[in-house]
Amino acid sequence: MMRDTIVIHCSATRVGHDVTAAVIDAWHRDRGFWSIGYHYVICLDGSIEAGRDVTLDGAHCMGWNARSIGICYVGGLNEAGQPCDTRTQPQKEALHKLVDALCLTFPSVKQVIGHRDASPDADGNGVITPNEFLKSCPCFDVKNEFIITK
Numbered sequence: 001m002m003r004d005t006i007v008i009h010c011s012a013t014r015v016g017h018d019v020t021a022a023v024i025d026a027w028h029r030d031r032g033f034w035s036i037g038y039h040y041v042i043c044l045d046g047s048i049e050a051g052r053d054v055t056l057d058g059a060h061c062m063g064w065n066a067r068s069i070g071i072c073y074v075g076g077l078n079e080a081g082q083p084c085d086t087r088t089q090p091q092k093e094a095l096h097k098l099v100d101a102l103c104l105t106f107p108s109v110k111q112v113i114g115h116r117d118a119s120p121d122a123d124g125n126g127v128i129t130p131n132e133f134l135k136s137c138p139c140f141d142v143k144n145e146f147i148i149t150k
């Protein structure tokens with residue numbers, strides 16, 4: 001399957017609370033998936049953990065799984081439990097390093113989006129605007145931060 005998109009997620013966990021790919025794997029199995037739905041998890045210290053094998057379709061973004069690679073950074077909620085870009089500096093660096101590496105490995109990748117950017121275009125104007133976001137994941141403007149030029 002041709003993967004043309006990278007979709008960024010957050011784990012929707014509170015700032016400072018670290019979870020591993022193994023923990024997310026257990027959550028997803030509890031929800032009835034056969035394994036973790038993401039291909040990669042980025043922990044608070046910037047370490048990149050493997051999730052589902054990248055050669056297999058993920059289970060992270062309805063309608064996009066067959067064409068995308070799913071990356072989840074740990075965090076996404078502030079201390080009050082509100083959506084927030086909680087990425088640590090090591091997480092930001094690891095995310096950019098991983099996206100760059102995936103773009104080289106998968107020349108078919110044309111865009112990097114946030115989960116919320118995959119919301120339906122309710123008014124049909126071709127742009128997914130914040131009022132149309134069904135969820136806030138991953139709590140930052142992915143399209144503005146990751147611009148692929150090739």
Ligand SMILES: [Zn+2]
Nearest residue numbers: 009010115137
């Ligand atoms: Zn998500």
